[in-house]
Amino acid sequence: MDKIFRVNMTDLTTRIExxxxxxxxxxxRGLTSTIVSAEVPPTCHALGKNNKLVFAPGxxxxxxxxxxxRMSCGAKSPLTGTIKESNAGGTTAQLFARMGIKALIxxxxxxxxxxxxxxLTTDGVSIAEETELLGKGNFAVIEAMEAKxxxxxxxxxxxxxxxxxxxxxxxxxxxxxxxIRSHGRGGMGAxxxxxxxxxxxxxxxxxxxxxxxxxxxxxxxARVFAKAILDxxxxxxxxxxxxxxxxxxxxxxxGGLPTxxxxxxxxxxxxxxxxxTMHETIVARGGKPKHGCHAGCVIQCSQVYTDKEGKYVxxxxxxxxxxxxxxxxxxxxxxxxxxxxxIMDDIGVDSIETAVMMGVAMDAGILPFGDGKEVxxxxxxxxxxxxxxxxxxxxxAASVGNAYGxxxxxxxxxxxxxxxDPRSVKGIGITYATSTMGADHTAGYSVATNILxxxxxxxxxxxxxxxxxxxxxxxxxxxxxxxxMCIFVAFPALDIPExxxxxxxxxxxxxxxxxTGDDVTELGKNILKLxxxxxxxxxxxxxxxxxxxxxQEPVPPHNxxxxxxxxxxxxxxxx
Amino acid sequence: MNITLKLFATFRQDRFxxxxxxxxxxxxIRDIVAELGIELEACGIIMVNGRxxxxxxxxxxxxxxxxxxxxxxx
Ligand code: SF4
Numbered sequence: 330m331d332k333i334f335r336v337n338m339t340d341l342t343t344r345i346e347x348x349x350x351x352x353x354x355x356x357x358r359g360l361t362s363t364i365v366s367a368e369v370p371p372t373c374h375a376l377g378k379n380n381k382l383v384f385a386p387g388x389x390x391x392x393x394x395x396x397x398x399r400m401s402c403g404a405k406s407p408l409t410g411t412i413k414e415s416n417a418g419g420t421t422a423q424l425f426a427r428m429g430i431k432a433l434i435x436x437x438x439x440x441x442x443x444x445x446x447x448x449l450t451t452d453g454v455s456i457a458e459e460t461e462l463l464g465k466g467n468f469a470v471i472e473a474m475e476a477k478x479x480x481x482x483x484x485x486x487x488x489x490x491x492x493x494x495x496x497x498x499x500x501x502x503x504x505x506x507x508x509i510r511s512h513g514r515g516g517m518g519a520x521x522x523x524x525x526x527x528x529x530x531x532x533x534x535x536x537x538x539x540x541x542x543x544x545x546x547x548x549x550x551a552r553v554f555a556k557a558i559l560d561x562x563x564x565x566x567x568x569x570x571x572x573x574x575x576x577x578x579x580x581x582x583x584g585g586l587p588t589x590x591x592x593x594x595x596x597x598x599x600x601x602x603x604x605x606t607m608h609e610t611i612v613a614r615g616g617k618p619k620h621g622c623h624a625g626c627v628i629q630c631s632q633v634y635t636d637k638e639g640k641y642v643x644x645x646x647x648x649x650x651x652x653x654x655x656x657x658x659x660x661x662x663x664x665x666x667x668x669x670x671x672i673m674d675d676i677g678v679d680s681i682e683t684a685v686m687m688g689v690a691m692d693a694g695i696l697p698f699g700d701g702k703e704v705x706x707x708x709x710x711x712x713x714x715x716x717x718x719x720x721x722x723x724x725x726a727a728s729v730g731n732a733y734g735x736x737x738x739x740x741x742x743x744x745x746x747x748x749x750d751p752r753s754v755k756g757i758g759i760t761y762a763t764s765t766m767g768a769d770h771t772a773g774y775s776v777a778t779n780i781l782x783x784x785x786x787x788x789x790x791x792x793x794x795x796x797x798x799x800x801x802x803x804x805x806x807x808x809x810x811x812x813x814m815c816i817f818v819a820f821p822a823l824d825i826p827e828x829x830x831x832x833x834x835x836x837x838x839x840x841x842x843x844x845t846g847d848d849v850t851e852l853g854k855n856i857l858k859l860x861x862x863x864x865x866x867x868x869x870x871x872x873x874x875x876x877x878x879x880x881q882e883p884v885p886p887h888n889x890x891x892x893x894x895x896x897x898x899x900x901x902x903x904x
Numbered sequence: 905m906n907i908t909l910k911l912f913a914t915f916r917q918d919r920f921x922x923x924x925x926x927x928x929x930x931x932x933i934r935d936i937v938a939e940l941g942i943e944l945e946a947c948g949i950i951m952v953n954g955r956x957x958x959x960x961x962x963x964x965x966x967x968x969x970x971x972x973x974x975x976x977x978x
Contacts, residue, residue, distance in 0.1 A: 567973070570913075571913060571975065582954055
């Protein structure tokens with residue numbers, strides 16, 4: 330039977346609890362958001378004693394279902410003040426699921442000014458004081474833990490940014506190659522740092538296979554599902570070849586590639602940072618264009634980027650990071666961006682928040698646009714060292730905007746707006762505005778239908794249909810985020826009719842239940858409503874579901890503006 | 905009339921990145937796609953001057969036609 334592992338950092342005790350009946354059918358985001366809603370007072374300080382940090386694997390994690398190894402991490406966010414769920418690959422979701430850990434809940438704050446580590450086994454959690462690895466980067470922590478335990482040990486760790494409770498701090502998760510994936514957005518690393526936990530290790534010894542109620546049915550459904558993923562040109566081939574960075578050229582052509590801190594929709598240096606160029610570079614240098622963030626991913630959008638000498642620089646080199654430091658900061662040098670990406674992983678800051686923040690810092694005059702070397706220095710020597718400037722920058726885009734009096738600050742609910750201009754890709758603008766997470770493209774990826782023509786087509790430059798599109802996608806995403814599936818399964822799910830029923834069949838076969846498509850939609854709706862309720866109780870209203878004022882300015886080349894009325898945006902919640 | 909053609913991702917293999925070509929005024933997008941030896945079904949995104957377009961659409965002088973296979977990310 331699955332259990333809840335609970336850790337109290339105030340009195341340094343740990344417990345194993347039965348799973349309450351109400352949580353039994355939940356996993357991933359559905360479970361983290363339910364636990365946070367049930368146990369965290371919405372008005373609490375995100376870094377204070379009443380916030381809780383929750384980890385939960387998805388409902389299908391640990392099974393043979395393709396691309397199902399995503400772990401959800403939830404808490405009240407110190408960046409946005411809203412509820413937060415951030416999911417990541419790596420090895421921990423599968424370990425948790427096979428060890429029967431339904432969720433890990435970390436509560437309280439230690440009284441003494443000491444750091445600790447947690448170690449999870451099938452028998453429970455132990456807490457130890459940590460001194461040696463304080464101030465060390467995430468790569469060093471992973472290396473030390475593999476030396477202490479073995480190659481298979483699961484690791485979740487924070488870098489110096491998390492120790493210093495910076496609002497852009499993330500939680501790094503070891504991937505199957507001992508590199509890093511991240512619970513990136515919303516400052517989950519700061520919450521872990523506030524609880525004075527430097528790292529969490531997971532020893533899967535004694536773990537069993539995940540119980541499947543109807544193995545034959547599961548196998549059949551899993552086969553159909555994997556086939557759908559592989560048959561779809563995007564998940565079956567495109568993502569594996571070019572990674573997500575193929576989008577640089579797509580968004581440039583469409584005029585939706587935010588450039589120079591969201592002044593333009595096209596970037597003259599786009600070709601140099603494009604997915605095509607990156608693919609050629611990786612192949613020429615003997616890197617790996619295709620790589621999975623967890624065992625069992627058949628899409629494999631990740632890659633290993635090497636330097637000119639063929640030495641490892643970074644992996645999981647995403648479009649959002651490359652856009653953010655590339656077009657948005659006008660840095661047309663992939664090697665500089667890759668180096669910055671690696672340092673961000675090491676000190677443990679969200680690469681989207683940091684990239685958006687750098688664009689604001691350039692407008693503030695802290696550094697010039699296009700200065701890749703200075704970006705690297707600022708990340709390493711200011712943020713990484715926790716200097717006063719570094720702490721302002723580590724606080725994210727809004728923090729720099731406040732400190733320097735910048736009005737051009739692309740954030741919603743305090744979180745940096747990612748790689749698609751909401752004026753020329755209007756559906757994603759609705760998602761930024763209304764998401765319970767603050768500006769988050771993954772919450773309802775309207776870009777698929779606005780730009781990529783997946784799941785139909787809704788003209789990105791017109792208002793018609795955008796609210797409905799974003800609503801449907803946000804509902805579906807909340808449900809998918811509960812299964813442990815990577816959100817990229819949405820591409821085949823939107824186009825191939827057998828895909829979603831197969832996913833539901835797997836859930837039913839796993840748990841011996843009989844969910845219908847409508848039940849899954851209901852689940853998605855309930856999660857969104859629960860999260861919104863938390864935010865409302867924390868003081869958020871519909872007036873926070875708005876984009877910054879400067880988006881009223883037209884953005885070239887289409888000279889599109891953000892022109893939704895308040896009523897039009899608020900209609901999102903009519904369900 | 906003069907048309908700028910831009911190809912992306914796998915469409916570049918054995919073809920080109922960008923080229924200017926001269927076409928009769930009556931040409932449709934689908935004719936150009938066929939001339940390039942690309943299956944229409946393989947086209948994920950067709951854009952003319954940064955706006956999504958249908959294969960049946962005509963073109964005018966100095967248009968830029970961008971062709972992508974089915975790609976995605978996020
Ligand atoms: S598609 Fe990419 S992000 Fe998704 S699970 Fe696979 S490697 Fe990870």
